Amino acid sequence: MPETTYSSDASGQGTNGSRFNRIAMALFGRQRDKLQDPFYLLLLLGFISQGFFWENTVVPIMLAALWFLLIHLSSRKYAINETTEILFLLLALLISIHFGRTAFMRSLSFGNGLLVLQAMRMLRPLTPREKCLSAGIAIVNIAVGSQMMLEYGFILVLAAALVLILQTFHKLEAESCGFHESKFSPRAKWKEFSFVVLAMIIFFLVFPRYRALSSVTTNLSIGRNAPIAPTLDPASGGMEGTGRLIFQISGDDIGYLKTFTLDTFDGTRWAAGKHASAFKRNLRVEPKPELKYRKAIVKEIALLGGSLPADGYPVALKGNFFQDDYVSWQGSIRVSRYWPADNNIYEYWTDLNKHLDADSRETASCLKHPELSDRAKKMIADTTAAAAGEYNKARALEKHLRDTFTYELGTYDLNRLNPLDDFLFNEKRGHCERFASALVLLFRQMGIPSRIAIGFVPVEKNEIGGFFNIRDTHAHAWVEAYLPDRGWLVFDATPVSDRVLQRPASGFALTMRDWVEFIWYQKIVGFTSNDQVMLYKFTAEGIDVAAEKVSRNSGIMILLTILLLALTGGIVIFRRYSAGKAGRSSSITYSEIFAEHFYRDLLRELASAGIRRVPSETPGEILRRASIKIPSAASEITFITDEFCKIRYGGRKPEEDLHDKVKSSLHAVKSAIKSRKTFATDLH
Structure with missing residues (x-):
């Protein structure tokens, strides 16, 4: 055609x-x-x-x-x-x-x-x-x-x-x-x-992907643009967040994600003391199997301030967008510098059962407080009268605030001269910062070292991927109190915080979108050597489980294996038979052999003229050389080469008269080569 x-x-x-x-x-x-x-x-x-x-x-x-x-x-x-x-x-x-x-x-x-x-x-x-x-x-x-x-x-x-x-x-x-x-x-x-x-x-x-880092490096300090400020004013009415996604985190049994702590109160505002950011220990410890593993993807680094949210007792840490990381005296993970990476990821291993002791210097700053009113002292005595021991008394105060007060954002500001009494006896409503501030002051009046912890509560779980979306609306304040026989414990007096902080359930489409985004950035873009090890372990465990099941049901597995091999063999034999039948009916094998034969005859004639094909030379390349040296037979050489390629590589069947055409073309090539040799001899 x-x-x-x-x-x-x-x-x-x-x-x-x-x-x-x-x-x-x-x-x-x-x-x-x-x-x-x-x-x-x-x-x-x-x-x-x-x-x-x-x-x-x-x-x-x-x-x-x-x-x-x-x-x-x-x-x-x-x-x-x-x-x-x-x-x-x-x-x-x-x-x-x-x-x-x-x-x-x-x-x-x-x-x-x-x-x-x-x-x-x-x-x-x-x-x-x-x-x-x-x-x-x-x-x-x-x-x-x-x-x-x-x-x-x-x-x-x-x-x-x-x-x-x-x-x-x-x-x-x-x-x-x-x-x-x-x-x-x-x-x-x-x-x-x-x-x-x-x-x-x-x-x-x-080969896990090498993470490319940006050229920008920035000194970190906790700033006012963060969703949780470095200071806390319990008298303010509070503001609702915008729902901005800050980071996503995955892991089992994730608790309160602490960012930093506030332990100093001047009568109107809470601030971070020197122990909140002072170095206590590093995180260059080899993680152990019994520790809980977390992996987080940070969307908005600037909104985290100079800390990385973490729960429990962090032991080991890895990440690609920060340096000089350490744990402060009050248990926060601090970093001194960061550089926005293409995919901001940090991983940490934490101990949820660690008994957290306290140093006397640490507890000293957590006991200072202004003198409380007689009315506040009486409320403490009445609320804890039926409880025995410091722990039960502390839980009684926590329960009293949570059960009899109301959580509400955007309330009127408290009386600046005595915000605690105004909250406890007049307003009895407010945001989490008011409840945390009040509970810390009540604990300190009882002689219990305590401080305000600022961070996030993981409540928005993606049911498909099992990870948590952490937004600015999930920012929260709670209390950490120290009891000598129990260590540092979490107390949360905010009423129904698990309900109030939970956003309305997302539709299936949004849930699926979040899951796809999480898988892409954490499991593919953020695929690390630790993910590689976990994948190998998961595969090895799966093989062990399968081997154990096979050993328990060896007879059935042997029978299934025999049937599978027989089925596979039958399919292979059938496909070979079908392919052989199709090959015989279409004469493909003959066509290829025919093409190899007449092309080999052409190469033999060209070699007699000094045009020898090297092993790496393609048919098109030797065609160009031959056409230049033997221009009188260029059309015949082109015809034979084209027909060879179309049959050998294109799978085309040869025409009925192709044998005669190839024979005639080979004869013309041979005559042209002979004439060329005769002309060269006459010249000499």
Whole structure:
């Protein structure tokens, strides 16, 4: 069947008259076909991906525009020698390394150099080998850009890369055999696609992603922009949060997530004392199996202040966006510097059963308080009269506030001269800070060291993923009190805090969206070496459980194994029989043997003329050499090569008269070679 070609009239409009073809013809002329060529589209994807190396959206757009410009200019066939290309490559590398803001960016500077080389090669025709090298450069550019693309757009780039890479190498192999389009079967493409995806997954699991860090470093201090302020005014009416997501955390039995503590009261305001941020111990301890593991993704670093929310007794910590971490005297995880990473993750291991002792210097600051009124002292005595021991008395006060008072945001401010009495005997309503402040003052009056803890309560659980969304509305204040025989304990006098802090239940769509986002950022983007170890352990445990079940039911498992092997063998035999039958009916095996024979005859004749094929040479490359040396037989050599490629690689059946045509063409080639030798002999 004759090959269909694209025809155009004088106005540049294609036979289909489409607007796209008219525009493409006007802008790119004969180069418009490259806009649909998978090879050049792969180069475009490499240009765009490399642009994300510079951590903005302007450079990818500029590089995409450069790609279009190079396509337009490629028709002029600029001559750039290899020496010039190498010099520009080295120059681009040096410039990129010089302007790289971080060590990580400088380590990926080779991508910019390769991009310059790619751009220069697009200005001239490329040999098949050069096209393969250019495709490899595009893959490297995509890999470099992937280090900076962590949003969902990366999925689109990955999908496009998988499709274009396979199509590109199919097309390059087809072109080397003389085809204009790839004629590989869809089934073969799906096999290759599955293999590439499987290899990608294995590589992902074996080599956790290197985390790229931004070049910005910032000194941290607890600021007023945080959802929980560094000071606390119990007299204020309180304000409701906006629902802004601060971080997500996963783990078992997560409790109150403490950020910092307030232990100093001047009669009107609470503030953090020196023990709230003073160094006590580091977190460079090897985690043990009995500890509880937590993993958090931080969305808004600035809203955390200089602390990392944690529950229990933190023992070990890992993270990618902070340094100089330690635990303060009052149990908060503090950091001195941070740098916003592409995915802000911290992991910690905590002991929920640790007996938390206190130093005398620590408890001393937790006992100071202004003199309480006689009315407040009487309330303490009346409320705790029936309780025995400090612990029960403390719980009695906690219960009294929680059961007889009301939680409410936006109430009137308390009397600044005596806010405690105004709250206890007049208002009897307010936000969590009022309840925590009142309970601490009552405890201190009883001689119990206590302080206010500020942090978050994990109440919004994603039922699909099992993790918690922590928002600014989940900020909370509670009390930590020290009892010598029990250590530091949590007391929460806020009424029905678990109900008030719980936001309305989300719909299924929102829950699913949160789950997908959590899986993407924590389990894929944030896949760490610890996740790798946990995955290996989970797999090993699954294998052990399966082996134990097999050993308990060995007879049944042996029978099932035999049946499975028999079924698999039957399927394999049937498929081979079907394939063999189809092969015999279509004479595919004969066609390939026939093609190998007549092409081998051609190579033998060319070798007699001094044109010997090297092992790495493609049929298209030896065709070009032979056509130059034996121009009188160029058409016959082209015909034999094309027919060989179409049968051997394209799966096409030979025509009935092909044997005679090939024989005639071989005779013409042989005659041309003989005439060439005779002419050379006469010259000598």
